[in-house]
Amino acid sequence: MFDRVWLNANLCTMADGLGVVRDGAVAARDGRIAWVGPRAELPGPAAETVDGGGAWILPGLVDCHTHLVFAGNRAGEFERRLSGVTYEEIAREGGGILSTVRETRAATEEALVESALPRLDALLAEGVTTIEVKSGYGLETEAEARMLRAARRLPGHRAVSVVTSFLGAHAVPPEYRGRQGDYARMVAEEMLPAIAAEGLADAVDAFCDRIGFTEAETEAVFDAARRLHLPVKLHADQLSDTGGAALTARFGGLSADHLEHASPEGLAAMAAAGSVAVLLPGATYFIREPRHPDVAAMRAAGVRMAVATDMNPGSCPTRSILLMLNMACTLYRLTVEEALLGVTRHAAAALGLSDRGALLPGLRCDLALYRVSAPAELCYWMGGNPCAGRVVEGMPT
Structure with a gap:
């Protein structure tokens, strides 16, 4: 069982370019990413489910x-x-x-x-x-x-x-x-x-x-x-x-x-x-x-x-x-x-850190959630802050 899973979100995994996954899910266990991919393929239950509200999730x-x-x-x-x-x-x-x-x-x-x-x-x-x-x-x-x-x-x-x-x-x-x-x-x-x-x-x-x-x-x-x-x-x-x-x-x-x-x-x-x-x-x-x-x-x-x-x-x-x-x-x-x-x-x-920076199984579950319609908005707006939440080692802050 996963400790926590984020659903109803789009992902930029940054694993291969932007690594876009629409209607994706991220699952965490013991502060690490245990699974990431399309929500329809999520393999198991979680102790807690977090509704991403349609946000885009990037690595922290x-x-x-x-x-x-x-x-x-x-x-x-x-x-x-x-x-x-x-x-x-x-x-x-x-x-x-x-x-x-x-x-x-x-x-x-x-x-x-x-x-x-x-x-x-x-x-x-x-x-x-x-x-x-x-x-x-x-x-x-x-x-x-x-x-x-x-x-x-x-x-x-x-x-x-x-x-x-x-x-x-x-x-x-x-x-x-x-x-x-x-x-x-x-x-x-x-x-x-x-x-x-x-x-x-x-x-x-x-x-x-x-x-x-x-x-x-x-x-x-x-x-x-x-x-x-x-x-x-x-x-x-x-x-x-x-x-x-x-x-x-x-x-x-x-x-x-x-x-x-x-x-x-x-x-x-x-x-x-x-x-x-x-x-x-x-x-x-x-x-x-x-x-x-x-x-x-x-x-x-x-x-x-x-x-x-x-x-x-x-x-x-x-x-x-x-x-x-x-x-x-x-x-x-x-x-x-x-x-x-x-x-x-x-x-x-x-910084010599190989355990973060992408949404991949085994890496730290550090996430940033954004209320934007597309990743380009993060570079487009001059001012304003669409960040809807952070996750550090699997724990929402």
Whole structure:
């Protein structure tokens, strides 16, 4: 007998493209999908039957790139950019990431949890069941650890799965001004081992770009991650082509994210390595980056494409993954199928998670239900929220 079965619904299994099943059913047992297919073929009874009310059921959405935990905001910098100052100019003046560092260092762990919850709630309300959360606004061992501890606590407050990434190599803190190489070595040799010893990180990230860290500095951090048996991912080629896509591929990285300036050669290397390209259209939009990722080259190379919010206080203060679907289609010209794969199956792959992202027997029963007439509506509407419910490990939330 199944624990629970959802009936009177249409399915996007995301197992083979959209994998549409009209008048389908999903059955759960012990938090896993036990059966999925046409309702007429459902093989057995369930302890509980849930009427889907004609909704479309997708795998629970996966937001695979966020900076959800931070203190303060940067609305003042937003006003400056409206007057013509660029994101890069603000960063070089000591603003940008460093302004959030000052606020986050001063915040307690409890304050970080409390400030993150409303942002998390907005994503959950749209159907997110798994979210990645990065550090990177502490830039010292204890502050970075505090951010990651706060992220680890979120599932104790909400029904959500959280994956954490250590992003100590996000920017150079004020106390290391003019000594970027020294700071990068400290991240690799001191911060990362301490974070790993406490079990706070599921992966290691870095920002490799002309206002970030050099290729050699990033390699040192990634070498340290490899010694600690932690997978890597990279903020790559956002503002210039610094070879971040190829660097990610050399280390077998889970993903390279942004990629506005990545070369076709770098993208081909990612495809060969199995690294996922994480597209962040909200950041492109918000900082008015004129160059977009080379989606045609990604398709030609066979790179899997994910879509994420990049929720952060400086370059993408969004709380809507559904809006990111629309932006991915309108700005980058993704198809509906590509965009929806980007927040389900491919997003799960970008986090190294093979147990979710599709409606298949044996995977986690994480579901998102939507009151729409067709899956394309999830990418079509700009604003509004058709999510009618979430299921996390077989339990409605």
